[in-house]
Amino acid sequence: xxxxxxxxxxxxxxxxxxxxxxxxxxxxxxxxxxxxxxxxxxxxxxxxxxxxxxxxxxxxxxxxxxxxxxxxxxxxxxxxxxxxxxxxxxxxxxxxxxxxxxxxxxxxxxxxxxxxxxxxxxxxxxxxxxxxxxxxxxxxxxxxxxxxxxxxxxxxxxxxxxxxxxxxxxxxxxxxxxxxxxxxxxxxxxxxxxxxxxxxxxxxxxxxxxxxxxxxxxxxxxxxxxxxxxxxxxxxxxxxxxxxxxxxxxxxxxxxxxxxxxxxxxxxxxxxxxxxxxxxxxxxxxxxxxxxxxxxxxxxxxxxxxxxxxxxxxxxxxxxxxxxxxxxxxxxxxxxxxxxxxxxxxxxxxxxxxxxxxxxxxxxxxxxxxxxxxxxxxxxxxxxxxxxxxxxxxxxxxxxxxxxxxxxxxxxxxxxxxxxxxxxxxxxxxxxxxxxxxxxxxxxxxxxxxxxxxxxxxxxxxxxxxxxxxxxxxxxxxxxxxxxxxxxxxxxxxx
Numbered sequence: 001x002x003x004x005x006x007x008x009x010x011x012x013x014x015x016x017x018x019x020x021x022x023x024x025x026x027x028x029x030x031x032x033x034x035x036x037x038x039x040x041x042x043x044x045x046x047x048x049x050x051x052x053x054x055x056x057x058x059x060x061x062x063x064x065x066x067x068x069x070x071x072x073x074x075x076x077x078x079x080x081x082x083x084x085x086x087x088x089x090x091x092x093x094x095x096x097x098x099x100x101x102x103x104x105x106x107x108x109x110x111x112x113x114x115x116x117x118x119x120x121x122x123x124x125x126x127x128x129x130x131x132x133x134x135x136x137x138x139x140x141x142x143x144x145x146x147x148x149x150x151x152x153x154x155x156x157x158x159x160x161x162x163x164x165x166x167x168x169x170x171x172x173x174x175x176x177x178x179x180x181x182x183x184x185x186x187x188x189x190x191x192x193x194x195x196x197x198x199x200x201x202x203x204x205x206x207x208x209x210x211x212x213x214x215x216x217x218x219x220x221x222x223x224x225x226x227x228x229x230x231x232x233x234x235x236x237x238x239x240x241x242x243x244x245x246x247x248x249x250x251x252x253x254x255x256x257x258x259x260x261x262x263x264x265x266x267x268x269x270x271x272x273x274x275x276x277x278x279x280x281x282x283x284x285x286x287x288x289x290x291x292x293x294x295x296x297x298x299x300x301x302x303x304x305x306x307x308x309x310x311x312x313x314x315x316x317x318x319x320x321x322x323x324x325x326x327x328x329x330x331x332x333x334x335x336x337x338x339x340x341x342x343x344x345x346x347x348x349x350x351x352x353x354x355x356x357x358x359x360x361x362x363x364x365x366x367x368x369x370x371x372x373x374x375x376x377x378x379x380x381x382x383x384x385x386x387x388x389x390x391x392x393x394x395x396x397x398x399x400x401x402x403x404x405x406x407x408x409x410x411x412x413x414x415x416x417x418x419x420x421x422x423x424x425x426x427x428x429x430x431x432x433x434x435x436x437x438x439x440x441x442x443x444x445x446x447x448x449x450x451x452x453x454x455x456x457x458x459x460x461x462x463x464x465x466x467x468x469x470x471x472x473x474x475x476x477x478x479x480x481x482x483x484x485x486x487x488x489x490x491x492x493x494x495x
Contacts, residue, residue, distance in 0.1 A: 041121040044132035051140050054114035054147050055215070059275050061107035062285055062356055068158045068474075069425030071102065074449040075306040075418055077331070079298035081290075088299075092453045094462055094471075098478040098494060105159065105477070108151040115144035115151075117168040135200075142200040146216040146224060149190040150358070153228055156183035157429050160473040160491065164189070177487040180476075187228050194221060213267040213355075214276035219245060223272045223359040226367050231433055235371040242368040245272070251361040253393045259319045260341040266355040270362060274355035288352040291423065292337035300423070301331040305452075309418055316396045318419065325422050333423050357424055362390055366417050373409045374437075380409060387416050394419070407442060410434060414445075432472050440469050468493055 040046055070076050071091050082088045087100050096102070122137050155162045163178040164186050201218040205211035226241035245251060254262055254270045262268045267276075277283040290299045302325070310321040322328035323343040325335055336354040339345045347354075365386045372383035384402040391399055403409045417430055435446035447466045451459050465471060470493035481488045 041125050041128075043129040044125060044136065047118060047122045047125050047132070047137070047140055050114055050118050051143055054111050054118070054144055055275075057107065057111040057114055058147065058151075059277070059285075061111065062275065062287075063290075064104070064107045065154065065356065065425050066287075066290065067102050068154065069428050070300060070423065071428075072450070073427035073431065074452070075303055075422050075427045076300045077303045079293075079301040079332070081293065081297040081299040094450060094454055094466075096475060096494070098475040098481070098490065100475075100477075103474050103477040105155060105162070105480075108155055109163075109165065112148050112151050112165060113169060115148035116166060118144040120168040138197070138200040139202060142197040142221075143216045145193050145197055146201075146221055149194045149228070150224055152186050152190050153224065153231075156186050157231065157432060158474055159183075159476065160470065162186060163488070177484050179487050180489070184232065187232055191225060191228055194225060210267055210276065213271045213274050216273070219248065219250065220273040220359060223364060226364065227359075230367050230371055233374070233437060235374050238371040239368060242364050242371070245361070245364050246368075251364075253361060253365075253389065256319055256393055256395055259393070260324065260338070262357070262360065263335050263354060264339050264347070266357075268360075270360045271355075271357060272359040272361065272364070274357045274360075276355055277353035279351045279353045282350070284350070284352040285354065285356075287336035287354045287356070288347060291333035291335070292346070293332070294346075298332055300333055302326040302333060302422070306418065306422060307331075309415055312415075313396065313398075316398070319395045320419055320422075325419075335423055362393075362420050363426070365389055366413065366420065370410070370413050373406065373413060377404070377406070380404075383409070383413070387413060390416055390420050410442065411445075435472060436469050440467075443467070443469060443472075446472065465493075 071088060078085070078088055078092060087102065090096055090100060091102055119141055122140055126132055126134060126137055152162070152164075160183050161180040162183065164181040165178055198218065198221060201216060201221050203218055205215060205217075222241045222244045226238045226245075229235070229238035229241060251272060252269050254268050258268075262270055266274060277285050289297075292298055307326075307328070310318055310325075318324070319341065323334070324341050326333050327343045334343050336352075337346050339347055369383040369386035372379040372386070380402050388399055400412070403412050414430060414434065418427060421427070421430075431446045431449065435443040443466075447463060450466060451462060454462050470491050473491060473493075475491050475494040476488055481490060
């Protein structure tokens with residue numbers, strides 16, 4: 001891998017000082033094209049500038065996060081805006097080529113570069129700036145370690161084996177030919193890196209502060225660790241992390257009648273970490289346009305099969321169903337479009353600043369349930385209590401019995417995750433996590449869904465090809481392979 005153009009953002013010291021006091025001005029930062037160099041690292045404000053630049057890079061990667069988590073999933077169909085988009089049609093039909101734009105991992109590596117820069121240069125600033133407290137420096141290091149771990153978790157779940165870059169780079173044209181490392185090794189290393197700084201995370205940035213949801217805390221660290229442990233099949237460790245969040249009593253499920261407040265205005269009691277935008281600072285994003293759109297040009301729409309999941313219990317009133325997560329008549333997605341449940345009151349153009357929720361408490365409860373299911377049937381009753389909590393909050397008055405075997409129990413869990421977390425960039429990763437677990441024991445669940453998007457005449461061929469779990473990951477973009485000078489080797493499924 002040759003790391004392509006990456007820039008570090010020099011920010012005004014006064015702006016950074018004000019953000020440290022709890023204001024939201026740091027969200028106004030926009031990346032520019034100034035080159036990073038060692039002279040830049042002179043004081044604590046400049047360190048904080050690069051920390052905030054890393055968050056900004058994650059916000060800039062929003063389209064990537066949405067596409068990776070949704071385009072191949074069964075809960076969406078391509079909307080009118082993408083109905084003739086050749087690249088996205090290829091992704092849906094499993095004809096993904098290495099030059100497809102969805103394979104561009106650069107936005108995540110740009111964030112990783114910023115994080116590595118803070119880790120490498122912040123300790124030097126301690127020697128230059130006697131106002132830079134060691135505990136502040138340690139907290140910044142913890143933040144960027146969390147962001148880097150999050151980036152690598154997205155990359156591993158999307159590509160499988162990826163280049164593991166651990167050092168900063170100073171100049172845009174510095175070559176870094178880095179081979180891939182196994183995804184499991186990357187996650188194990190990031191877990192170790194994150195675990196060693198747990199004591200340095202803040203518990204809170206201040207009562208009621210937006211930063212408790214928009215910057216890394218000990219709670220977002222526990223959430224990410226739980227997710228990585230679940231992916232790796234370390235179920236006891238996953239349960240330990242989930243239990244820490246539950247025992248904190250800082251998070252809870254939003255009440256049924258207030259459910260839509262998770263998305264508008266956001267930063268609810270359920271939120272653990274959300275990428276932030278602010279109408280106050282004239283910040284908007286494209287979630288409204290991609291998922292809803294005032295014209296018939298939305299990129300994503302709810303699939304008919306996902307609608308059917310919401311209709312499985314016709315006598316129940318699910319707050320997440322039509323008028324909540326989606327609009328039935330148009331199949332448009334409502335989560336990022338409205339100001340309330342009901343599918344009628346849309347956001348004003350200046351207020352299309354929905355946060356992108358990375359972790360919320362409902363997700364944690366369902367992770368806990370999945371880990372319990374995977375520990376064995378003696379834990380099914382306990383797993384059932386977590387799933388029922390989610391169903392009861394949604395408005396269900398009755399519940400089916402807990403299935404008696406592992407495969408059916410996982411289907412029950414996955415169906416509830418679909419209804420609860422639809423269009424939040426989770427579904428594809430849920431399906432892959434189950435498919436690759438235990439040497440592909442349940443890969444038929446994913447293969448069945450993938451084949452629905454393949455022409456009938458081609459299904460026998462793809463059914464055979466998709467026995468190779470490498471096919472669940474994206475190919476490495478050909479530009480990166482060419483730039484690596486032969487160091488990078490393509491995912492074997494795409495050779």
